[in-house]
Amino acid sequence: MIRLFVGLGNPGPEYEDTRHNAGFWWIDTLAHKLGVTLLPDRSYYGLVARANTEQGPVWLLQPQTYMNLSGKSVAALAKFFKINPDEILVAHDELDLPAGQVKLKKGGGHGGHNGLRDIHAQLGTPDYWRLRLGIGHPGLKHEVAAYVLRKPPQSEREQIFKCIDQAKDALPALLGGDMNKATMVIHAQPQRPKPPRKPPQTPESNGNTEATS
Secondary structure, eight states: OOOOEEEOOOTTTTTTGGGGGGHHHHHHHHHHHHHHOEEEEEEETTEEEEETTTTTTEEEEOOOGGGHHHHHHHHHHHHHTTTGGGGGGEEETTTSOOOOOOEESSSSSOTOOOOHHHHHHHHHOSSSSSEEOOOOOOOOGGGGHHHTTSSHHHHHHHHHHHHHHHTTTTTHHHHHHHHHHHHHHHOOOOOOOOOEEEOOOOOTTTTTTOOOO
């Protein structure tokens, strides 16, 4: 089961609504669903909440170290409560997915994401779970730093939150350790609306009417 849910972002009101804080948005949504409040905890360098579930206690964490030192916060809490890497889920903004897409994966590289890079280093392994919240890519590598620190337009923000809500529905499976089911819920694509049924053909609609006297 997942025992530690982490959302990556930067502290401070100037970053609150920027793309790089998508992980924070996920944790805020999760805290509301679980009925808990995130509070500052110096021991773990972040905002922390504990939720008691049927499966046992779980922790929510928003590191307040700034993005490139996120691992300092994650490792401090994980080591104190003896939480294994495969019991950790880190939600983060993902440039390689468009806004409106969300993916769950375990392990792999950090893809240049500074928060993941530091978590790799502090945990000593990449073998933790990641919730990849798509934010799209600006198209040019040199524009990435400014792009992630800007607010997305309203339509894009709505797409990101739609993915956050979808991932929230996987919480029971994540708490139960059923990662296959969690993946199915998170990766599910919305059903396309069915085309309207055509009315049955009649002689009049075919233009085959006969003249009468």
